[in-house]
Amino acid sequence: MDVLGKNFKVFIERQEALKKQYSSKNAEKQHSKGKLTAHERINLLFDSGTFEEIDAFVTPASQPVEFGKVERTYGDGVIVGHGKINGRLIFAYAQDFTIMGGSLGLVHSKKITKIQEMALKMGAPIIGLMDSGGARIQEGVASLSGYASIFQNIISSSGIIPQISVIMGPAAGGAVYSPALTDFVFMVNHTSYMFVTGPNVVKEVLNEDVTSDGLGGAEVHARKSGVANMIYDDEENTILALKKFLSYLPSNNVENPPVVAEDGSIPAYNEKLRDIVPDDPNKAYDVKDVINQVVDRNSFFEISELSEPVS
Numbered sequence: 001m002d003v004l005g006k007n008f009k010v011f012i013e014r015q016e017a018l019k020k021q022y023s024s025k026n027a028e029k030q031h032s033k034g035k036l037t038a039h040e041r042i043n044l045l046f047d048s049g050t051f052e053e054i055d056a057f058v059t060p061a062s063q064p065v066e067f068g069k070v071e072r073t074y075g076d077g078v079i080v081g082h083g084k085i086n087g088r089l090i091f092a093y094a095q096d097f098t099i100m101g102g103s104l105g106l107v108h109s110k111k112i113t114k115i116q117e118m119a120l121k122m123g124a125p126i127i128g129l130m131d132s133g134g135a136r137i138q139e140g141v142a143s144l145s146g147y148a149s150i151f152q153n154i155i156s157s158s159g160i161i162p163q164i165s166v167i168m169g170p171a172a173g174g175a176v177y178s179p180a181l182t183d184f185v186f187m188v189n190h191t192s193y194m195f196v197t198g199p200n201v202v203k204e205v206l207n208e209d210v211t212s213d214g215l216g217g218a219e220v221h222a223r224k225s226g227v228a229n230m231i232y233d234d235e236e237n238t239i240l241a242l243k244k245f246l247s248y249l250p251s252n253n254v255e256n257p258p259v260v261a262e263d264g265s266i267p268a269y270n271e272k273l274r275d276i277v278p279d280d281p282n283k284a285y286d287v288k289d290v291i292n293q294v295v296d297r298n299s300f301f302e303i304s305e306l307s308e309p310v311s
Contacts (some may be wrong), residue, residue, distance in 0.1 A: 005075065014057050014074070017074065017240060018056060018074045019281055020065065021075075021099075022039060022098075023072055026098035027040075027098075029141050030097065030098060031190060034170075034190070034191045034234065035097075035108065035169055035191055035235060036099065036168070036236075037305055038078075038079050038094040038095065038096040038097075038098075038129065039094075039275035040096050041129050041168065041235065041239065042081075042094050042237050044091065044235075044236065045085065045092065045127070045239050046083035046085055046090070046092075047083065047085060047086070047101065048106070050083035050084040051081055051082070051083035051195055052081050052082055052083060053080070053081040054080050054081045054111070054114070054115065055075070055076070055111050055114070056074060056075055056266070058074070058075065058107055058111065059073070059074060059076065059107070059254070060072060060073070060105050060108075060139075061107050061139065061142065062105075068280065071100050074102075075099070075111075076105060076111065077095060077096050077101075077103065077104075077105070077108050078093055078094065078095050078096060078102070078104075078108050078111050078112060078294075079093065079094045079096060079110070080092070080093040080094075080111045080112065080114065080115040081115070082115070082118070085243055086243065086246065086247060088123065088124075088246070088251065089124045089251070090124060090126070090127060090246070091115050091116075091118055091119035091124055091125070091127070092115070092124050092126065092127040092128070092129065093111070093112050093115050093126075093128055093129065094128075094131075095128075095130055095131045095132045095169075096131070097131040097132070097133075097169050100136065101132050101133035102131045102133060102169070102175075103130035103134060103135065103136035104128075104132060104134065104135055104143055104146055104175065104292065105136040105138075105139045105142070105143050105146070105148055105186050106139055106145075109143070109145075109147065110146070110149075111148060111155055112128075112146075113149045116150070116157065117153060119157070120156065120160060120161060123161060123249050123251055123254070124252070125161055125162040125164065125246065125249065126157070126161065126162075126164070127164045127242070128163075128164070128165045128166065128168060128178070128182070129166050129168055129169065130165060130166065130167050130171045130175060131168050131169030131171075132167060132172070132174045132175040133170055133172050133173070133175070134167070134173025134174050134176075135147065135174040135175075138305035143174075144174065146302075147177070147178070150178055150233070151177065151178060151181060151276065154181045154182060155181065158181075158183075159253060160252055160253050161251070161252045161253070162183055162184075162246075162249045162250075163181075163183050163184075164183060164184045164186070164242065164246075165178065165182045165184070165185045165186070166186040166187075166239075166242060167179060167186065167187045167188065167192040167194060167218075168188055168190070168192055168230070168235055170193050170212075171194045172193070172194075172195060172197075172198055173196060173197070176194045176195060176196055176216075179194060179245070180227050184218035184229050184245070184303070185227055185229050185230075186222070186228070186230045186232070186234050186238055186241070186242055187218035187221060187228045187230070187231045187232075187238075188218065188231070188232060188234065188238050188276055189217070189231050189233050190213060190217065190218070190232075190233075192217075192218055193212045193213070194216045194227065194228075195215050198212065198215070199211060199212055199215055202215065206239040216261065219306075222304070222305075222307065223306050223308045224308065226304065226307050227230050230304075232304070234296075239275075244301065245301060247260075248301060262296070263297065265296055265299065266293070266295070266296060269295050270294075272293050273290065273293055273294075276289045276290050277290070280308045281302075288300075
């Protein structure tokens with residue numbers, strides 16, 4: 001095969017164009033907001049050199065748009081693929097806010113549904129790194145139909161493989177529904193939001209002033225709505241926690257969770273347990289003291305820690 005032929009040159013040109021698409025200027029915009037780029041998130045999440053991107057060179061759908069224009073960029077605003085996290089096969093998609101605000105168009109949605117179906121077929125967890133302004137309104141109903149396919153795949157995979165949503169920016173409009181359908185939701189405090197309509201619409205319709213944090217920030221969803229299970233102060237710690245959390249989960253419903261060797265930190269017979277629960281049934285005690293005396297040292301991973309009781 002002639003590696004210097006026309007097709008190979010076209011491939012190299014596309015690679016160069018793809019590299020230029022992810023400019024340092026766009027990266028700086030993300031960093032100025034306290035956010036990482038989609039590629040940086042993927043690199044931090046997966047074991048080094050294991051991530052294989054799929055459909056990197058696809059472009060937005062070519063059908064006429066309802067109005068405005070659609071940027072003819074490679075990847076259509078989302079990175080999808082598979083790799084290994086702590087040596088285990090994981091599928092993932094990461095929406096790229098620097099490209100059309102991470103909005104979901106027809107091709108964008110097809111990339112996500114493709115990776116969802118691959119994860120289900122392989123019996124491996126899937127992670128969605130979400131940073132999207134919602135449906136790409138320029139593509140009209142075609143964009144909305146993409147959400148329907150994503151929702152259907154989530155339901156089809158429910159109870160079979162772990163599905164985790166990580167909100168790392170806005171998840172607005174149509175983008176806000178799918179996280180609530182997945183098994184677990186991570187959020188980043190002060191830089192991630194989930195709401196159907198933003199503060200500007202609330203102001204216009206209800207004449208109420210509300211911030212993004214107050215309307216759909218991490219604290220709101222962790223404490224009140226209960227949609228967010230874990231929140232962290234920055235993206236790096238969110239991803240590190242996610243990697244640790246995965247070590248507790250099986251890859252699918254017919255596999256056992258990962259097994260680690262006992263470290264000997266908890267004795268088989270623990271005298272301290274006798275003293276934690278008081279003899280007086282009306283006296284309060286902290287059940288976490290019991291848990292920490294039973295589980296391996298520093299291994300307890302609490303879910304929905306901030307959830308408040310329903311009033």
